[in-house]
Amino acid sequence: MHCSIRHLQLHDKARIISISAGGELGRRIRDMGLVTGTEIEIVGRAPLKDPVAIRLRGFTLTLRNNEADHITVEKLEPTP
Amino acid sequence: MNKHYLAFAGNPNAGKTTLFNAITGSHQHVGNYPGITVDRKEGSTILGDSKIDIVDLPGCYSLTAYTQEELVARQVLVEERPALVVNVVDATKLERHLYLTMQFLELGVPVMLALNMMDDVRSKGIQINVKQLQKDLGCPAVGTVARTGAGKEELLRTAVEYAQQRNGEWRPLEISYGPDVDPVLERLSAMIAEADILQQKYPPRWVALKHIEGDDSIIEQGRSIDPELSEQIEAEVQILRDHCMKTLNTFPEAIIADYRYGFINALLKKSVFATQPQSARLDLTDKIDQVLTHKVAGPVLMLALLYAMFHITFTLGEYPMELTHNFFALLAGGASAIIPDGVIQSLVVSGVIDGVGGVLGFVPLIMIMFIIIAFLEDSGYMARMAYMLDKIFRSFGLHGSSVMPFIISGGIAGGCAVPGVMATRTLRSPKEKLATIITAPFMPCGAKIPVFLLLIGAFFSEHRAAVMFSITLGAWVMALLVARLLRSTLIRGESTPFVMELPPYRLPTMQGVLIHMWERTWEYIRKAGTVVLAISILLWAAMTFPGLNQEVEQTFIAQQIILEQQLDASTNQAQQEILREKIVELEHEHSLAALKNSAAGRLGQMLEPLSSLAGFNWRTNIALIGGVAAKEVIVSTLGTAYSLGETDIEVSGDLMSRMQNDKDWNHASAISAIIFVLLYAPCFVTIVVMARESSWSWAMFALIFNTTLAFGLASAAYHIVTAVA
Numbered sequence: 001m002h003c004s005i006r007h008l009q010l011h012d013k014a015r016i017i018s019i020s021a022g023g024e025l026g027r028r029i030r031d032m033g034l035v036t037g038t039e040i041e042i043v044g045r046a047p048l049k050d051p052v053a054i055r056l057r058g059f060t061l062t063l064r065n066n067e068a069d070h071i072t073v074e075k076l077e078p079t080p
Numbered sequence: 081m082n083k084h085y086l087a088f089a090g091n092p093n094a095g096k097t098t099l100f101n102a103i104t105g106s107h108q109h110v111g112n113y114p115g116i117t118v119d120r121k122e123g124s125t126i127l128g129d130s131k132i133d134i135v136d137l138p139g140c141y142s143l144t145a146y147t148q149e150e151l152v153a154r155q156v157l158v159e160e161r162p163a164l165v166v167n168v169v170d171a172t173k174l175e176r177h178l179y180l181t182m183q184f185l186e187l188g189v190p191v192m193l194a195l196n197m198m199d200d201v202r203s204k205g206i207q208i209n210v211k212q213l214q215k216d217l218g219c220p221a222v223g224t225v226a227r228t229g230a231g232k233e234e235l236l237r238t239a240v241e242y243a244q245q246r247n248g249e250w251r252p253l254e255i256s257y258g259p260d261v262d263p264v265l266e267r268l269s270a271m272i273a274e275a276d277i278l279q280q281k282y283p284p285r286w287v288a289l290k291h292i293e294g295d296d297s298i299i300e301q302g303r304s305i306d307p308e309l310s311e312q313i314e315a316e317v318q319i320l321r322d323h324c325m326k327t328l329n330t331f332p333e334a335i336i337a338d339y340r341y342g343f344i345n346a347l348l349k350k351s352v353f354a355t356q357p358q359s360a361r362l363d364l365t366d367k368i369d370q371v372l373t374h375k376v377a378g379p380v381l382m383l384a385l386l387y388a389m390f391h392i393t394f395t396l397g398e399y400p401m402e403l404t405h406n407f408f409a410l411l412a413g414g415a416s417a418i419i420p421d422g423v424i425q426s427l428v429v430s431g432v433i434d435g436v437g438g439v440l441g442f443v444p445l446i447m448i449m450f451i452i453i454a455f456l457e458d459s460g461y462m463a464r465m466a467y468m469l470d471k472i473f474r475s476f477g478l479h480g481s482s483v484m485p486f487i488i489s490g491g492i493a494g495g496c497a498v499p500g501v502m503a504t505r506t507l508r509s510p511k512e513k514l515a516t517i518i519t520a521p522f523m524p525c526g527a528k529i530p531v532f533l534l535l536i537g538a539f540f541s542e543h544r545a546a547v548m549f550s551i552t553l554g555a556w557v558m559a560l561l562v563a564r565l566l567r568s569t570l571i572r573g574e575s576t577p578f579v580m581e582l583p584p585y586r587l588p589t590m591q592g593v594l595i596h597m598w599e600r601t602w603e604y605i606r607k608a609g610t611v612v613l614a615i616s617i618l619l620w621a622a623m624t625f626p627g628l629n630q631e632v633e634q635t636f637i638a639q640q641i642i643l644e645q646q647l648d649a650s651t652n653q654a655q656q657e658i659l660r661e662k663i664v665e666l667e668h669e670h671s672l673a674a675l676k677n678s679a680a681g682r683l684g685q686m687l688e689p690l691s692s693l694a695g696f697n698w699r700t701n702i703a704l705i706g707g708v709a710a711k712e713v714i715v716s717t718l719g720t721a722y723s724l725g726e727t728d729i730e731v732s733g734d735l736m737s738r739m740q741n742d743k744d745w746n747h748a749s750a751i752s753a754i755i756f757v758l759l760y761a762p763c764f765v766t767i768v769v770m771a772r773e774s775s776w777s778w779a780m781f782a783l784i785f786n787t788t789l790a791f792g793l794a795s796a797a798y799h800i801v802t803a804v805a
Contacts, residue, residue: 022331024146028579030337031141033176036330037338043366047375048471051578057175060365060582062467064474067577 001075005042005052005068013041014073021070033057034071082130084243085160089153089184090168091177092139093583095196097121099168099226100136101591103236108136110599113152119599120152127236135162143183145297147508154297157189158281163243164190166235171195171223172204174352178217178344179337185217188252188283192242193221194235199228205355212351218253227589252283257339261332264320265289268313277305291317293333365460365584373464382465386483389456390492393448394526400444408437426624427617435616438710439765440605442498447601449488449499454596456484457506458588463580470578476560477567477575479512486516486559490523493552497521497766502600504773509576515566517774518782519559521762524551527711531757534715538736539750547754555758562789604769611768619709619764622679623702623717636670668720675720680705694756694794695749695802697742704756710763748801752794759790 002017016038021029033056034040043060044053051062090096100108104123111120121136137156138149145151157165165184169177174195184191193213195201201208201223214221220238224231256262268288277287282298290298291313303310317332324332371377412433419425456462466480473482483491485507489500500520507513524532532551540547567573627633643666647659675681676698684701691701699721707714715735722738739745761783762770771779 018329019334024574025577025579026331026334027142027144027146028577030334031144031179032579032581033179033341035334035338035341038341044369044373045375046373046468046471047379048468050471051467053373053467053582058173059176062463062578062580062582064470064578067579 002072003075005040005054005063005071005073006065008042008073008075010042010045013039013076013078015039015076017072017074019071021067025067025070029063029067029071032061039076040073082240084130084132084164084240085162086132086134086239086243087137087156087160087162087165088134088168089137089165089180090139090194091141091170091180093581094139094168094170094177095226096139096168097136098589098592099194099196099224099232100134101589101595102226102229103232104134108595110603113155118148118152125236127233127240130240132236132240134166135160140180142180143187144293145295148510149508151297157184157187161248162189163248164192164239164246166194166239167191168194168196168224168226170197171201171208172197172206174208174348175341175344178348179340181217182253182340182344185219185253186255186289187286188250190219190243190246190249190251192219192239193217194231195221195223196226198223198231199225207353207355209351209353213347216347216350218251250283252286254285255339255343257289257336260320260324260328261292261335261339264316265292268292268316271309271313275306275309277302277309288313289336292320293336363584368585369464369582372461373468378464378468382468385461386487387492389452390487390495393445393452394494397445397448401441404437404441404444408433408441411437423624423627427620430624431617431620432613435613435620438616438712439613442496442765443601443605445496446499446502446604447597449503450597450600451593453484453503453506454593455588458586458592458596460583460585462506463582466580467582474575474578476564477512477571478515478560478563479507479509479576480578481507482512482516482563485520486523486556489520490525490528491552491556493524493548494526494529495523496525496527497523497762498604498769500525501766501769501773502604511567511571511573512576514571514774514778515563517770518566518778518785519563521766521770521782521786522559522562522759523555524758525711527763528757531707531711531714532754534718534736534739535750535754538739538745539747551754551758554755558759611764615764615768616709619680619706622683623675623681623706624678626677626679628674628677632673636666636673640666640670671720672722675702675717693798694752694791695744695746695798696753696756697744700744700753704760707757708761708764710765711757714757747805748798751801752798755797756790756794759786759793761787761790 005014008014016034016036018036019026019029019034038056040054040056042052043055046052046062050065052065052068053060053062088096088100100121100123103125105125107125108121108123111122112118113120118138122134123136124131124133126132135156137153140147140150140153143150143154145154156162167181167184169181181191181193195208195210208223210221210223220242222231222235222238224235257265265285265288268291269285272287273284282290287298287302291302294317299310299314302313320332324330324335328335372381412429415428415433416425419428453462456465462481462484465483468480469483470480473480482504485500485503487495487500488503489495489497497520500523501517504513504516504520507516532548536544536547628636640663643659643663647656647663650656650659676685681698681702684705685698687701688696688698691697696704699718702721703714703717706717718739719735722735722742761767767779767783770782
């Protein structure tokens with residue numbers, strides 16, 4: 001099922017399908033290692049639900065919900 | 081002796097500066113890149129018979145040209161051509177850190193890797209085949225642990241050896257970016273190579289790549305050298321861009337990034353092995369974060385921490401500040417004793433000593449403040465604060481990281497805007513930073529408090545706490561609203577993306593914290609010291625010249641002589657007492673007359689018709705003008721203007737009663753004055769620091785804008801309260 005990062009729950013894992021951001025936002029996202037095919041995990045949300053903290057490639061980064069909206073992911077089933 | 085010039089580069093949080101500190105120790109200094117506020121850190125060390133000069137480039141994630149840090153890093157590489165780039169990477173996160181490495185390799189500059197945090201690599205059960213990695217990347221790599229300094233000798237030896245071997249030769253790495261990009265890239269590189277543009281500086285294939293990536297800085301340079309060729313190239317790139325959008329629904333620069341990561345992944349598969357499952361275990365950082373960013377505990381702990389930090393700074397800072405204060409009072413006393421009465425004495429005491437004392441008085445505060453800030457930053461907690469508060473600050477056009485400058489400036493009443501504005505350095509978003517710089521001085525700093533206490537004592541003594549609280553609250557509301565206003569008008573524009581790393585928690589190194597503290601303090605002393613001294617003398621002159629005319633002066637002196645003679649002649653104790661009081665009164669009248677006749681005094685009187693809109697008489701005006709030098713001056717100048725001599729807040733009872741009895745002062749004008757003092761022009765030290773962190777024109781803007789805003793609101797409040805009462 002495809003959705004944006006905003007709709008993932010805490011501890012959900014997902015794989016990035018596409019990124020629609022261009023310009024500076026797109027570049028920043030890519031520089032931090034968010035590219036198509038990357039596996040991510042939601043590791044936290046700020047007390048006011050925004051920004052969101054995600055884990056990828058062994059480190060944690062945060063982005064705002066409206067920035068995360070540009071990233072479409074495919075939810076991965078939790079590994080048993 | 082051989083000389084080598086190296087550049088340290090790497091992602092933020094790679095431990096680059098820690099390694100730089102470990103290698104250069106105290107042999108370093110901080111300057112500035114021209115025109116921007118990015119620090120230029122340089123240092124040196126000796127290895128055998130080689131002297132190694134090192135520039136510590138600002139941390140960045142990429143070599144594009146979006147941020148000042150990246151632009152600077154690229155400029156140094158291209159313009160200064162260091163013999164070698166030592167790329168410091170966090171070896172536990174190679175996948176991301178090598179993305180920057182790839183860009184150095186693409187540019188072709190001689191580069192080697194410092195595989196930092198090797199201790200973490202081992203404890204996480206990761207194995208790195210360094211030989212394989214070196215072979216695949218085509219550059220040397222040395223493992224280091226920056227915090228302990230382990231591996232630094234080997235790193236330097238390898239660096240010197242490799243720098244000599246490469247002898248400054250650039251060797252661009254050419255990788256494939258896939259079937260869509262590659263043909264265009266080849267065509268463009270051929271065109272660029274043939275036309276021979278930018279070749280002194282950059283390899284042609286790299287220039288072509290940057291055009292495809294849409295790098296504004298390179299495109300601009302191309303246009304200015306060969307507009308015709310540029311047009312051709314841009315047309316080709318546009319075709320590629322449309323093609324990628326149509327067939328792949330993506331941007332060429334995204335494809336390029338994909339291929340870079342692909343290259344990195346293929347390479348890491350051969351050289352990095354996990355000996356235990358990585359994802360399953362929660363590390364220490366995750367456990368700490370479960371508490372520190374918890375939705376209830378997180379904010380509560382953050383508030384407690386901010387309050388504690390504030391409390392520590394200002395209670396701890398009080399003693400050394402008192403000491404400096406007393407020292408300068410002693411100095412002033414000494415100078416008054418040595419230098420005969422007159423203009424020179426006044427210049428030395430009120431102009432120079434008070435000015436320098438005013439500047440140095442802040443030093444202890446700045447030192448403590450920056451030790452704490454460095455600690456919060458290096459430990460990784462600062463990023464968490466920004467993360468938790470971003471939602472609130474963003475809705476006002478600011479950034480989560482704006483909280484620190486606001487708090488320090490007096491967000492908890494009693495701070496100081498000088499270190500507050502300096503703390504905006506940690507904000508990497510230019511627009512948000514500017515809005516923070518302009519609004520942070522609204523906060524009730526320690527020097528405004530005595531003014532509030534005076535006014536509250538005189539007019540609202542029964543509601544002390546409530547009024548103080550409203551002032552602090554009002555300052556926050558105004559700062560946030562004005563920031564919002566600025567961000568939707570003068571500093572308009574998309575908010576800078578928040579995409580930010582949450583680094584693992586680390587115990588900061590003592591050396592790192594102390595170096596950071598000293599850098600900021602020294603910078604403050606150097607910059608603020610010179611300018612503020614000049615301004616202080618200027619303001620002293622404005623409040624001293626032109627002196628009273630001969631005739632009036634003579635009358636005062638004559639009166640004083642008469643009183644003194646009477647005193648000498650008198651034998652009656654009670655009468656002596658009265659005469660002494662009369663002499664003091666006369667002295668106060670004398671200084672009042674002199675002040676009234678000075679440039680500032682005349683300006684104060686001239687402004688009275690205007691200032692009466694806000695309920696201020698000329699006496700208040702003079703005090704407020706003096707307050708631009710330093711808010712501490714307001715109460716003492718009011719004292720002089722009410723012919724009480726210079727007044728301390730401790731003995732301001734007389735001043736309070738005079739103001740209560742003055743028909744110009746009432747509840748309305750007191751409220752108006754509180755609003756005005758809270759919001760008007762930042763003090764001169766702050767203005768100098770603001771200019772340093774932004775530009776002189778923005779600092780001047782703040783001076784005028786904040787004063788106008790303060791006056792408008794104060795006048796409105798004055799009229800509303802008058803009408804209601």
